[in-house]
Amino acid sequence: MAASFGVCRLHFRALGGLDKFCLGLEPQTQVRFTSTTSALKAQTEKKTAKAAKESRTFQAIQEERKEEAERSVLISCPPKINEKKFLDYLSKHGTINKHFFYNSYGANAVVEFSSRESIASLKESINIPAVEHEAAVPFKSRLLSLKWPGSQSSNHPMPKFKEQSPPSINEITQLLSERDSMDEQLQCLTETLQLTEENISLRFLVCSLLRDIAGAYFPECIIRPFGSSVNSFGKLGCDVDMILDLDGIYATSQKKGSGLSLEYQVKRGASERAVTQSILSVIGKCVDQFGPGCVGVQSILQARCPLVRFAHQPSGFQCDLTANNRVAMKSSELLFLYGKLDPRVRHLVFSVRCWARAHSITSSIPGAWITNFSLTVMVVFFLQQRNPPILPTLDRLKELAEKLLQEFFEFYGNFPFNKASINIRKGKEQTKPETTALYIQNPFETTLNISKNVNATQLERFVALCRESAWLLQQKEILKQSSDSPWGFAALLLPSVTSGAGVKSRRKRKLEPASSRIKNLLDSLKIKGGETVAKKGSANARR
Numbered sequence: 001m002a003a004s005f006g007v008c009r010l011h012f013r014a015l016g017g018l019d020k021f022c023l024g025l026e027p028q029t030q031v032r033f034t035s036t037t038s039a040l041k042a043q044t045e046k047k048t049a050k051a052a053k054e055s056r057t058f059q060a061i062q063e064e065r066k067e068e069a070e071r072s073v074l075i076s077c078p079p080k081i082n083e084k085k086f087l088d089y090l091s092k093h094g095t096i097n098k099h100f101f102y103n104s105y106g107a108n109a110v111v112e113f114s115s116r117e118s119i120a121s122l123k124e125s126i127n128i129p130a131v132e133h134e135a136a137v138p139f140k141s142r143l144l145s146l147k148w149p150g151s152q153s154s155n156h157p158m159p160k161f162k163e164q165s166p167p168s169i170n171e172i173t174q175l176l177s178e179r180d181s182m183d184e185q186l187q188c189l190t191e192t193l194q195l196t197e198e199n200i201s202l203r204f205l206v207c208s209l210l211r212d213i214a215g216a217y218f219p220e221c222i223i224r225p226f227g228s229s230v231n232s233f234g235k236l237g238c239d240v241d242m243i244l245d246l247d248g249i250y251a252t253s254q255k256k257g258s259g260l261s262l263e264y265q266v267k268r269g270a271s272e273r274a275v276t277q278s279i280l281s282v283i284g285k286c287v288d289q290f291g292p293g294c295v296g297v298q299s300i301l302q303a304r305c306p307l308v309r310f311a312h313q314p315s316g317f318q319c320d321l322t323a324n325n326r327v328a329m330k331s332s333e334l335l336f337l338y339g340k341l342d343p344r345v346r347h348l349v350f351s352v353r354c355w356a357r358a359h360s361i362t363s364s365i366p367g368a369w370i371t372n373f374s375l376t377v378m379v380v381f382f383l384q385q386r387n388p389p390i391l392p393t394l395d396r397l398k399e400l401a402e403k404l405l406q407e408f409f410e411f412y413g414n415f416p417f418n419k420a421s422i423n424i425r426k427g428k429e430q431t432k433p434e435t436t437a438l439y440i441q442n443p444f445e446t447t448l449n450i451s452k453n454v455n456a457t458q459l460e461r462f463v464a465l466c467r468e469s470a471w472l473l474q475q476k477e478i479l480k481q482s483s484d485s486p487w488g489f490a491a492l493l494l495p496s497v498t499s500g501a502g503v504k505s506r507r508k509r510k511l512e513p514a515s516s517r518i519k520n521l522l523d524s525l526k527i528k529g530g531e532t533v534a535k536k537g538s539a540n541a542r543r
Contacts, residue, residue: 058333062230066222068201069208071097071119072112073142074314079107083159086146093125094118100198101159104316109146110202139290141212143314162198164316166236169358173490182402182476182488186347189489193235193350195228203229203240206315213286214244221246223321224329231332232339233349233376240312244283244323276323277301283321284308327444331373334443338380344401349379351405351489355469358493361462368455370462374440377424377450381440382411384427402473405489409470413463421449468496 056064077086083101086109090096095114102108113119119142128138129145167175175192176185195203203225211223227241228234269275284299287310291297297310308321322328339346353372356362363369383389386407420429421439425446432439434449437456442448469492476488486494 176490413466
């Protein structure tokens with residue numbers, strides 16, 4: 001019956017026609033028909049909403065998350081909080097859209113209301129704390145502390161806390177070894193390391209809280225996250241890179257009228273860089289003096305791209321704030337689009353980054369290491385160089401992520417770094433314009449080398465590890481047969497001989513395990529080869 005009515009539904013132009021049709025049916029049939037219609041309607045609406053969500057532009061996603069952050073508060077909570085009482089108390093000020101708890105220097109909660117009016121109502125009931133022997137800076141932000149009167153009962157259920165940190169390499173290795181195929185390993189790795197919805201919301205909220213401070217001087221400014229926080233390649237625990245947008249990165253140009261017009265009187269600086277340095281200097285002092293939870297504030301104004309660096313304790317994030325860096329936003333959007341082409345592009349980037357971090361090719365400390373951004377651009381360039389090229393054509397992406405990863409290592413294990421540069425704007429190798437170890441052209445500022453910091457030693461380690469990893473992937477089936485050994489991508493995360501080069505303090509510790517691992521693998525190859533020959537001989541004898 002339901003199937004036949006499902007066919008009838010195709011002949012109606014709208015669900016309203018079905019509702020009218022229901023009126024002429026028997027009561028029992030009408031109930032079943034109405035139920036089926038409602039289910040089909042709900043399913044259609046769900047699919048439509050999902051398709052609309054997936055088709056949103058990069059700018060639309062950023063604006064939506066920014067608005068959600070502006071309706072949110074970050075609250076430091078007691079360790080044994082009663083979630084129901086907590087939500088009941090906040091609900092007095094308006095409808096709560098969503099909330100979650102996490103740990104960072106204690107229990108914290110992010111609560112998003114349905115409207116900004118709820119935030120205003122909540123603020124009217126909040127007090128400035130009385131501090132003994134000290135004076136409090138009376139800055140009324142959306143970073144709050146919950147005071148629970150009296151002792152707390154432990155009889156109520158504890159709220160679930162969302163994880164904000166990535167698992168260790170050992171935990172990842174164990175997790176991957178339990179998968180049935182290497183393709184499943186790479187998918188599992190991405191799902192394990194990628195930013196969660198809650199973590200992304202927290203990043204936008206931190207930007208919004210910082211905007212409240214900067215807004216005292218620049219009321220119409222916006223602070224936007226960029227880089228790994230928004231380009232779909234961010235992993236749990238990565239820093240929050242921010243842009244102080246003073247004149248609207250996405251603002252449309254206004255046409256000048258032919259009649260009278262007014263302009264703001266402004267202070268003039270020697271150059272755009274000098275103005276940026278002055279602005280960040282002031283914002284840095286405000287964050288240091290007035291920003292609750294902001295510690296270790298450094299104004300690094302003489303860098304090529306001036307920035308303010310600080311730690312935001314309530315969220316646990318390390319933050320870098322720059323100003324009007326339009327190129328960074330364009331790069332973030334470009335990588336976001338590449339990540340949307342096919343999930344295997346993200347799988348490849350996550351696996352290469354994880355492999356690089358496991359072998360100290362990348363580091364959280366500034367220095368001569370290859371950066372995650374450089375690695376991501378190298379992955380994009382590799383995909384452009386394949387025959388046929390994978391990017392930007394989606395229809396040609398037919399290879400398994402497993403094969404792409406092996407080919408990535410083979411590609412850069414034999415790349416002519418001594419004479420060629422990487423250019424994803426044109427998608428081809430070009431002669432290096434300068435004698436740096438690694439030259440990766442910035443796709444939007446073509447005269448800049450985004451990997452200028454990388455020295456020859458680090459590049460040699462990268463190439464050597466690429467060659468070893470390509471070889472290990474060729475032997476993955478043999479490693480998989482050994483139940484007590486990590487296999488597939490998990491095997492690539494183990495210490496390597498080449499990891500010691502350039503990292504003196506770790507050389508002795510890593511050299512022996514790697515030598516033993518490769519020796520054991522070679523022995524295993526010989527044994528397996530002998531077993532294969534023996535089996536063939538036995539089969540021939542039986543014949």
